[in-house]
Amino acid sequence: MALIFIPRRAAAISFSLFLISALVASDPVLSPEKLGIRRREKLSHLHFYFHDIVSGRNPTAVFVVPPPSNASRTLFGSVVMTDDPLTERPEIGSKLLGRAQGFYAGASQTEIGFLMVMNFAFVEGKYNGxxxxxxxxNTVFSAVREMPVVGxxxxxxxxxxxxxxxxxxVNISSGDAVVEYNVYVFHY
Structure with a gap:
């Protein structure tokens, strides 16, 4: 019975070595052309309004982890999941450009400072899809906050x-906020 498993094990090891050698032998240097990119890189400026609605019947941002009972007023330890509208103008009824989907988490014990992990998913114009x-x-009480675009x-x-x-x-009693975004991004 042991002889039956030895050939399978040997075949698996041989196949693994073949894959490793194939990966090592392949050209590790990529070029934009190899990836199908034939355009020059450009800089774009996007401008929109982010509507964080935590109140009412249809909130677009919900606490999935409330702050601990002993937390300070900074919301340290809380996590809020979002599917917030991105609009052309500050009014909620203005043209929908996309959605901010992701989460923000209270990450500071001394100020209201969030870790922002978001995808700005566009549904309009040339960036649709x-x-x-x-x-x-994101330290929300700073006049302007800057966050990196990572991809x-x-x-x-x-x-x-x-x-x-x-x-x-911002509506202090409801917690709802409208945030203006200016995004500067290099892309192909």
């Missing part, structure tokens, strides 16, 4: 840049 990925720090998809493949957020309006 494309998205930008944001990962950074993207669709027309934003290989994206890099930064997003500037500026609070346009």
């Amino acid at each position: 494309s998205y930008l990925s944001i990962l950074g720090r 993207g998809g669709g027309l934003f493949r290989f994206a890099r840049g930064y997003a500037q957020a500026k609070t346009h309006a």
Whole structure:
């Protein structure tokens, strides 16, 4: 019975060695042409409004982890999942450009400072079906916050840049906010 398993094991080892040698022998240097990129890199500026709605019957941002009972007023330890509208103007009824899908988490014990992990998924115009990925720090009471663009998809493949957020309006009693975004991104 042991002789039956030896050939399988030997075949598996041989196949693994073949795959490893094939990977090592392949050309590790990629070029844009090999990836199908035939355009020059460009810099784009996107401007929109982010509507973070935590109140009412249909919130677009919900606490999935509330802050611990002993947490400070900074929301340290909380996690909020979002599917927030991105609009052309600050009014919620203005043209929908996309959705901010991801989460933000209370990451500071001394101020309201969030870790932002978001995809800005666009549903309108030439960027329809494309998205930008944001990962950074958002200290909400700073006049302007800057977060890095760490990637993207669709027309934003290989994206890099930064997003500037500026609070346009906030309702202290409901927690709802409108944030103006200016995003500067290099992409192909």
